[in-house]
Amino acid sequence: MKKTVIVDAPGKINLSLDITGVREDGYHEIDTIMQAVDLRDTVTITRMSGKGIFISCDRPRVPSDDTNYAHIAARLFFDRFGLDASAISIDIQKRLPMQAGMGGGSADAAGVLVGMNALFEVGADMETLCRLGREIGADVPFCIMGGIQRARGIGEQLTRLPDLPKCHIVVAKPTAGVSTKESYRRYDQQGAVRRPDTELLLRKLKEGDLHGLAKGMYNVLEEVAGLDEVCKLHERLLSGGAAGAMMSGSGSAVFGLFEKRSHARHCMRRLYDQAGMVFLTHPVGCGAVVVDLF
Known part of the structure; x- marks a missing residue:
């Protein structure tokens, strides 16, 4: 019987x-x-022996009680698959910033669902896990599926899109x-002055036009x-050579897309005095994924 599973949660x-x-x-x-x-x-x-769900995290501000998305996901998984007599510990190493619009809590919930599915050998398919995820939060299904998706409804209706052209992302x-x-x-209260042209962005993705897509990016929540x-930070990213920049989700993280890694790294150095955290990352084609099971 496997005792531990490790999951990467993008x-x-x-x-x-x-x-x-x-x-x-x-x-x-x-x-x-x-x-x-x-x-x-x-x-x-x-x-673990006994019964219950125990959360730990290397960020003290992250709650370790039943309000944590990871705890909610584990409890839902136990209930749905009749595993109430079990006990687990969940340790979260946080690299995703909090209150950033980057889906940190949803990623952790996705990691728990994917990890428990492997650890308890339940054999649930992705569709089943996504249905569970929708009960936790609107972004959880995306964090299970990953890649690039158009999300509609409250965020749970996903459509896979052509891959984003190779690029480097400064956050x-x-x-x-x-x-x-x-x-x-x-x-x-305030509404939006402008709206994104989503159909234009979809065409640019299909054409593999990174610059066209980057210039068309827009987030109505950035206005408010x-x-x-x-x-x-938006202006600093653009002046630093980003093809386009935008706030992610409800914020507050802002990102820029760069064609060349050297340009992205140069821009990073210009941001350290203005941002609390700066990261260099890139697109990935997966969601939460098991990296070890033992």
Whole structure:
């Protein structure tokens, strides 16, 4: 019997984000293009004697109680597959920044679902895991599937897209984060001045036109982010040679797409004095994936 599974859980960036409506239950309907990136958390799940779910994390600000998405995912998995008499520890090594719009909590939940499926030899397919993921959060199915997807509905309706052309991605996270709930509340109050041309972006992806896609990227939530640092980092990325720049998701991380790694690294050096964290990453074609099982 296997005792431990280790899962890599990639984060994501949004290459566009539009809000198309609000449902009766208060959830916003969106139309967005999401890309998985190599910046990832590592989730380690270990069987224990007894009963329960125990969370640990190398970031003290991450909750270790039943509000953590990883805990919610584990409890849902236990309940759905009749494993209530089991106990596990879940250790999360965080590399994805918090309150950044990069899907950190959703990535961890995806990692737990994929990891527990392997550890307990349940044999659930991706569609089943995605259905479970939708009960946790709208981005969890994407974090299971990964790659590049168009997401509609509340983010759970996924359509696979042609691969993003090879590029390098500089991510700059301001010291301050943005609450997703607060970001959408400000949008409801202020609305959007401009909207992304999603069909144009889809054509540029099909054509493999990185520069055309980068110039068309747009996020309606960037208008209402409420952080001067977001605007400054956006401009610094563009002046540093990025083909295009945008805030990811509800923020506050801002990213730029670069054709050449040397240009991306040069731009990074110009950001250290303005951002709380700076990363260099690249697109990946997978979501949460088991890297060891023993």
